[in-house]
Amino acid sequence: MSPTTECRICSGTVTEFFDLGRQPIADAFREPGSTAEEFFYRLAVGTCADCTMAQLMEEVPRDLMFHQDYPYHSSGSTVMRAHFEGVAKRFLTTELTGDDPFLVEIGSNDGIMLKVVAEAGVRHLGVEPSGGVADLAAAQGINVRKDFFEESVALEVLEAHGRADVVFSANTFSHIPYVDSVLAGIRALLAPNGVFVFEDPYLGDIVAKSSFDQIYDEHFYFFTARSVKNMAAASGLELVDVERLPTHGGEIRYTLALSGARTPSAAVRELLAEEDARGLTDAAVLEGFAASVARNRDDLVAELRRLKAEGKRVVGYGATAKSATVLNYAGIGPDLLEFICDSTPAKQGRVTPGTHIPVRPPEAFSSPYPDCALLLAWNHADEIMAKETAYRDAGGTWLTYVPEVRIS
Numbered sequence: 112m113s114p115t116t117e118c119r120i121c122s123g124t125v126t127e128f129f130d131l132g133r134q135p136i137a138d139a140f141r142e143p144g145s146t147a148e149e150f151f152y153r154l155a156v157g158t159c160a161d162c163t164m165a166q167l168m169e170e171v172p173r174d175l176m177f178h179q180d181y182p183y184h185s186s187g188s189t190v191m192r193a194h195f196e197g198v199a200k201r202f203l204t205t206e207l208t209g210d211d212p213f214l215v216e217i218g219s220n221d222g223i224m225l226k227v228v229a230e231a232g233v234r235h236l237g238v239e240p241s242g243g244v245a246d247l248a249a250a251q252g253i254n255v256r257k258d259f260f261e262e263s264v265a266l267e268v269l270e271a272h273g274r275a276d277v278v279f280s281a282n283t284f285s286h287i288p289y290v291d292s293v294l295a296g297i298r299a300l301l302a303p304n305g306v307f308v309f310e311d312p313y314l315g316d317i318v319a320k321s322s323f324d325q326i327y328d329e330h331f332y333f334f335t336a337r338s339v340k341n342m343a344a345a346s347g348l349e350l351v352d353v354e355r356l357p358t359h360g361g362e363i364r365y366t367l368a369l370s371g372a373r374t375p376s377a378a379v380r381e382l383l384a385e386e387d388a389r390g391l392t393d394a395a396v397l398e399g400f401a402a403s404v405a406r407n408r409d410d411l412v413a414e415l416r417r418l419k420a421e422g423k424r425v426v427g428y429g430a431t432a433k434s435a436t437v438l439n440y441a442g443i444g445p446d447l448l449e450f451i452c453d454s455t456p457a458k459q460g461r462v463t464p465g466t467h468i469p470v471r472p473p474e475a476f477s478s479p480y481p482d483c484a485l486l487l488a489w490n491h492a493d494e495i496m497a498k499e500t501a502y503r504d505a506g507g508t509w510l511t512y513v514p515e516v517r518i519s
């Protein structure tokens with residue numbers, strides 16, 4: 112019998128389909144000498160028999176994940192900067208054209224999106240619990256409240272600023288287990304024709320690409336159109352649009368409105384039909400996904416051992432949060448990966464969570480180049496490979512593991 116737990120959305124029964132074992136906090140990069148007191152939990156995913164929501168079986172306390180030193184900066188990628196500027200510009204020409212509009216962003220990180228809204232002179236507020244990135248946004252003249260967004264906070268925002276035309280959230284909403292409080296807050300805060308728009312990794316892409324490293328502590332939910340529709344309905348909201356995005360290995364931008372306020376688009380009907388045809392949250396499909404990931408893990412470890420046996424130097428590229436999942440799940444440590452290079456200063460000089468591989472600045476990659484690089488930031492593959500043509504010219508190869516293990 113697979114383990115079960117209670118659904119955070121509807122209190123139905125969640126049955127586990129995938130166990131990734133003992134895992135640390137994915138973004139907890141430590142000083143080399145201070146790895147003794149690491150926090151570990153069991154990373155496993157299940158789906159609810161009633162509302163179909165895929166979710167983690169165990170919840171990690173939020174203060175352990177999002178704090179003053181949270182190291183992920185949205186502005187770190189040129190592609191993501193362009194993406195969020197595009198998002199802001201679209202809101203400015205669609206939802207924010209009324210009289211004195213107001214936009215709220217949940218998890219505004221370093222202000223990558225709000226900067227465009229602020230520069231357009233539109234009222235805005237970011238709600239961001241991670242103090243360091245919130246300070247970076249505030250330093251650019253962006254209005255930020257350092258807090259976790261929940262109902263009580265939403266009501267204070269409503270009192271202070273009035274109703275919101277747009278509540279936006281990117282790569283944050285799926286991080287929040289207590290969605291009932293968040294959705295109640297959003298429902299209270301939204302103007303009658305306002306929208307809640309959020310972008311998060313799509314379970315359909317994770318299953319299709321075997322991109323299991325999207326599963327880590329911060330990603331509590333793995334959404335589908337069906338599960339989001341069910342979740343919204345339980346909170347007096349309605350799924351009115353979906354849009355597929357190439358970001359972070361495949362995401363969907365969901366648009367929710369107050370129930371009955373807008374007519375759902377054809378795209379919603381089409382995606383629901385596609386998910387039903389695939390049997391996306393059926394036990395057989397999800398168990399097949401788990402089996403395919405286990406094969407990928409074995410192939411990856413075999414490949415790294417082969418390279419080592421041949422005397423090749425292998426390093427990691429991109430000490431991403433998602434890399435914690437693959438490294439810990441596969442048991443890859445400094446014996447197989449010499450170091451990982453990463454452009455985030457807060458991670459450099461530290462070691463990876465759980466597996467204790469040193470993290471070095473990008474310059475370490477080329478001095479001298481390794482024989483092979485494990486591409487851990489595979490969701491930025493195009494951007495990285497375009498930047499590292501000299502590595503390829505020097506004979507370097509890339510080792511990837513999504514959707515399958517491959518050297519190119």
Ligand SMILES: [Zn+2]
Binds near residue numbers: 121
């Ligand atoms: Zn449920």
